[in-house]
Amino acid sequence: MASTFQTLIIVLFTLLIKGYGQCELKDITVGTERTPRQIGGKQEWNVSFINTCKCPQQGLTVSCNGFQSVENVDLGVFAPVGNNNCIVNGGRAIAPFATVHFVYAWDPPFIFVPVSSRVQC
Ligand SMILES: *[C@@H]1O[C@H](CO)[C@@H](O)[C@H](O)[C@H]1NC(C)=O
Numbered sequence: 001m002a003s004t005f006q007t008l009i010i011v012l013f014t015l016l017i018k019g020y021g022q023c024e025l026k027d028i029t030v031g032t033e034r035t036p037r038q039i040g041g042k043q044e045w046n047v048s049f050i051n052t053c054k055c056p057q058q059g060l061t062v063s064c065n066g067f068q069s070v071e072n073v074d075l076g077v078f079a080p081v082g083n084n085n086c087i088v089n090g091g092r093a094i095a096p097f098a099t100v101h102f103v104y105a106w107d108p109p110f111i112f113v114p115v116s117s118r119v120q121c
Pocket of ligand 1: 047048101103
């Protein structure tokens with residue numbers, strides 16, 4: 001009886017730590033929208049990184065294999081860091097439910113997949 005009770009407490013405690021208030025990498029949403037502009041004959045794209053979690057996330061890196069742009073990219077928002085990865089927002093925290101944007105011009109668009117972040121709950 002005592003051990004069942006202990007197990008229950010441990011399970012509840014684990015749920016509390018894991019399920020309550022925690023965020024994960026999947027709480028970063030990446031969106032790419034076509035803009036009305038073309039730069040040097042290439043379509044311009046507006047990329048959004050949205051933190052859908054109630055805690056800040058910092059040090060967000062995404063895969064950006066082969067990334068190129070004919071338009072200068074705001075390196076404070078999106079910059080290559082090697083290993084086919086790019087760092088978002090200069091590694092600074094993205095606030096809860098906040099979005100950071102940058103635009104680039106290339107055809108076809110690139111797909112950015114989150115690789116890592118540090119959750120600050
Ligand atoms: C990118 O999209 C956001 C809204 O999703 C908008 O606020 C921002 O002005 C856009 N930037 C450009 C350059 O189109």
